[in-house]
Each structure stands twice: as C-alpha cells, then as structure tokens.
Amino acid sequence: MNKIKRIRTGDKVMVIAGKDKGKTGTILEVLHAKNTVVVEGLNMRTIHTKPTQQDQEGGIKHSPGPLNISKVMLVSGNEKNPVPSKVTLTKTKNPKGRTETIRTFKKNGEEL
Secondary structure (H helix, E strand, O other): OOOOOOOOOOOEEEEOOOOOOOOEEEEEEEEOOOOEEEEOOOOEEEEEEOOOOOOOOOEEEEEEOEEEHHHEEEEEOOOOOOEEOOEEEEEEEOOOOOEEEEEEEOOOOOEO
C-alpha cells in the first residue's frame, strides 16, 4: 500500500523548534525511514575537507543537515508574511473515476 505523506519534496516549511526556529525554507529531501527532512539553508553543517584530485581546493564546506519532521510545519501565504498551518488530506474523484488525494491547509483552505 502506498501511503500518502503530508510533507513532500519542494514544499515550503517553517521550523517551529530548535536553533533555527521561525526560519522558512524549501524541502530538498524527505527521509521517511528516519522521519527527517533536509531543508534548504537550515541546520547547516560544516565539513572540513582536504584537497583531492577531484576537489583541488578543499577547505570548509557548508551543507544542510537533516531536521526531525516534527520540528517543521507547512507554510501558506506569501514570503513576507508566512502562516504555518496544519494540513488535511481529502479524497475526491477525478473525471476518470479514480480517487485523488488533495492536500489543503486547515487555516485558510488553500490547496497545495
């Protein structure tokens, strides 16, 4: 059975707990097995690398680390005034007769 997930890659989210609380970003990757997400520009990790043949410079590199999925919430609204909201899943029938799951925000009823 293919389970429908509420948070998917490409969604806009806001961090609701931790050191990056209140910041928003786009989801780059969802790791369902570990219940974590990787958000663009948040929870940055520092990696010290030595020069190699592939990477001539080496040095200090920054990359986003995983966040627990319970620490992020989907965001509706514009970029200047984001509103975090829960999501409901509603099933509807499309014209071909198949059931389709639509994600909508609880606060304002917008579809994702």
